Every structure is written in structure tokens, then in C-alpha cells.
Amino acid sequence: MKEKMERFMIGNRLKKFVAKQLNGVSNKYGIKKTELNIFIYLSKASEKNTARDIQEYLSINKGYLSRILDELCRKGYLEGVPDQHDRRYIHYVPTELAKPMIEELRLTKSRLDDKIFSGISDEELEMLEKISCKIDRNIQDMLDNGL
Numbered sequence: 001m002k003e004k005m006e007r008f009m010i011g012n013r014l015k016k017f018v019a020k021q022l023n024g025v026s027n028k029y030g031i032k033k034t035e036l037n038i039f040i041y042l043s044k045a046s047e048k049n050t051a052r053d054i055q056e057y058l059s060i061n062k063g064y065l066s067r068i069l070d071e072l073c074r075k076g077y078l079e080g081v082p083d084q085h086d087r088r089y090i091h092y093v094p095t096e097l098a099k100p101m102i103e104e105l106r107l108t109k110s111r112l113d114d115k116i117f118s119g120i121s122d123e124e125l126e127m128l129e130k131i132s133c134k135i136d137r138n139i140q141d142m143l144d145n146g147l
Contacts, residue, residue, distance in 0.1 A: 014116070021112055022105065029101045031077070034060065035068060036105065039077075042094055043102050049091045050083075077101070 019033050026036055041057050042049055055065050069092060072078040077098040083089035094102055117125060 017116075018109075018112060022108060025101065025104050025108060028104075031072075031075075031101075034058070035072060035077075038068065038072070038092075039094065039098065039102050039105055040109065042078075042092060043106060047091070049093065050089050051092070054092065 022033070022036055026033060031039075037058055038054055041054060045053065045057075051062070051065055051069060054069075055062055058065070069078065069080070072092075073080055076095055078092050079095050080090040081093055083091060120128075
């Protein structure tokens with residue numbers, strides 16, 4: 001693999017950069033990076049907003065996620081709503097208190113995306129999406145099948 005691509009993928013340079021840029025929002029609302037990522041996910045998740053959905057997206061420990069979700073509910077940023085068809089599932093919905101933070105996150109992330117993907121055509125972005133999905137699928141297959 002080419003050195004720069006390997007460094008990008010392994011070093012998580014993009015992830016670190018985005019996290020650093022979102023520090024202002026994190027500090028303003030007194031929430032941590034993982035909590036920000038939960039709100040970023042929930043802002044576009046619609047019905048896929050259960051703890052399992054969030055855990056799958058963030059790839060974090062179930063117990064740790066449970067503590068974070070409880071804390072966000074206690075702070076008033078999230079509300080846990082039982083599923084109408086199966087009470088075992090709880091859907092996590094941002095509250096009115098969280099909406100200004102989510103909007104600030106969305107705007108910040110949008111500005112970052114504009115800068116990060118500057119000079120990249122729609123066709124190139126589409127190809128990047130396809131390649132990323134294939135890589136993710138390959139990794140998941142290896143994890144599922146024990147490499």
C-alpha cells in the first residue's frame with residue numbers, strides 16, 4: 001500500500017483533525033468527543049437510534065455506551081423513548097436542549113467537509129464512498145470469520 005494512504009488510514013489523521021476542530025462545540029456544551037459523535041450520528045439516523053445502532057456505528061463497548069447514554073439523558077440532552085412495537089428497545093431522541101448544539105455541530109462539520117473535500121469532484125467522492133464501503137465490508141468479513 002502506498003505510504004501516504006497507509007498513514008492516512010492507520011493514523012486516523014482525518015479523525016484527529018475533525019475531533020480537534022469540534023473541540024469548541026465540545027467545550028461550549030460540556031460534552032466529550034464520544035458524546036459529540038453520538039449526536040452527529042443521531043442527527044442523521046432517523047429510526048436507527050437505539051443503543052445497538054449507536055454502538056454499531058461508533059464501535060464502542062456496550063457498557064461504556066450505556067453509561068454515556070444515561071449521562072446524556074440525565075443532562076437533558078437525550079430522551080429515551082420505548083419502541084411502540086417492542087418495549088425492549090429504547091430509541092434515543094435529542095431534546096430541545098440539544099438542538100442548538102446539534103445545529104452548531106452540523107454547521108461546523110459542513111464547513112470542515114467543504115474544506116476537506118475541496119478540489120475533489122463528485123465522481124471522485126462517489127468512488128471514495130464505494131472504495132470505503134468495500135474496505136469496511138472486507139474488514140467486517142474478516143472480523144466475522146476470524147481473519
